[in-house]
Amino acid sequence: MTAVMDTQGGDLRYLPGESLLDLGTCVNLYGPPPSVRAALRSIDPGRILAHPYGCEEAFTAAYAGFMGTTPDLLVPGRGITEFIRVLAQILPARQVAVITPDYTDTIRCFPTHLPPPAGVTETVDTRLTRVAQAMGTHPYVILSNPNNPLGLYLHRDRLIEICRAHPESVLIVDEAYIEFLPGFTELSMVRSGLPNVVVLRSPNKFFGIAGTRTGALWTRNAAIARRVAERKLNWTLSYVDTVLATAALADTTWAGQTRDALLRNAAELTDLLAGRFPGLAGNVPVHFRFIAVDDPLAGHRFFLRHGVAVRAFDGHQAGRISGLRVTAPTARQLAALKASIAGHGASQTDERARRQRCPIPS
Known part of the structure; x- marks a missing residue:
């Protein structure tokens, strides 16, 4: 897991064999256009x-x-x-x-x-x-x-x-x-x-x-x-x-419609994560969200348990701040993420989080 901190977003080669929703990338997940x-x-x-x-x-x-x-x-x-x-x-x-x-x-x-x-x-x-x-x-x-x-x-x-x-x-x-x-x-x-x-x-x-x-x-x-x-x-x-x-x-129609959809999904992502991560910065105009956490590796593991890869940052590295960057998914991916988090078993998840010092409140 230490490779997490040194890997660019979207590069999941350090997680071999995993089938994950990649929200660690900062690329528009609706792309490319038709x-x-x-x-x-x-x-x-x-x-x-x-x-x-x-x-x-x-x-x-x-x-x-x-x-x-x-x-x-x-x-x-x-x-x-x-x-x-x-x-x-x-x-x-x-x-x-x-x-x-x-x-x-x-x-x-x-x-x-x-x-x-x-x-x-x-x-x-x-x-x-x-x-x-x-x-x-x-x-x-x-x-x-x-x-x-x-x-x-x-x-x-x-x-x-x-x-x-x-x-x-x-x-x-x-x-x-x-x-x-x-x-x-x-x-x-x-x-x-x-x-x-x-x-x-x-x-x-x-x-x-x-x-x-x-x-x-x-x-x-x-x-x-x-x-x-x-x-x-x-x-x-x-x-x-x-x-x-x-x-x-040249695809201006796709660009406008996709931008609107992606920003709506980002707002829903904020609502989904805000109660679990007090350090979430939700009031930003882009498609990704930053979550300030003291233990980004634990936060990264939380998302992995729900089938999601996010971008982790180590605040001890020069030019960094401790936390996680999460990209807004497509509407279909967002629905699956909501179902995963809701249906995973809250008590079991929270107990695991506490054992691993994951900053997720019960």
Whole structure:
């Protein structure tokens, strides 16, 4: 079970032989949309024979339209993680501060972390305060927004105010989950128009296509855009990646309906878990929920007993906070989860929880 803390969400290889509902992933479980399935079936094998000429341009044009920007402000790449790695190569490590807790690769690549003060519950305001402080002391500040794993979203307008107050510092915003917010186009920092803002985006999580690797870096900072572009691979995107991603981006009807359904399921998930986990943060605008617990391994075992894998975080690790991240399931999966928890035998479950020091009240 110690492997739990070192494993990315969605990777269940450390649980061999288990048939589990995977709520440890942060990918939209309704995906991929029908348009992607159709595009996959229609792929011409002959196109795979040649190099992916024009694919990068096709994806960039489609993604720019989806984001409400222009292609010339985007640098395409293989997901957000690639940009995090490239930025770690081109930016001096001591000049970069990360507002933690944050995403796995971010805290691994950048060693200067700015966590919440000891004993302080993390909120939108506590994170905004640290962003302002960090931009006053560091040339570069990295923030995931909405945050992974807490789900907190800092409004674009308040971040713009901070960026304008610190024009000498660059705010790098990982917006991997922005598409899960209604009105995401207006809420993205892409709309800031500021030269000291960098935005990392990818359609992989929202459209349920994490098996493809597509994404883009947006910025009006020509120097950063040029230095990142210089590190790109010769063939940034494959033909298959591009076909599937562009099909997803065009499926706006599916996107709207699925977003609404997923957020409704997240609210029901909150109701289901709130009475069992007092540390549940339910008032967040995204599709996953964070549960603050002192013993995440025990909490992880509780979910396993109900046939569910969740993402566990060890608060002793740098850049982490102790707890569990649980992704909203589909409506059918949610119904099965409710039945499992209700019918598992409350007294037996609670007794096991007490023996294992699982923070679930009786």
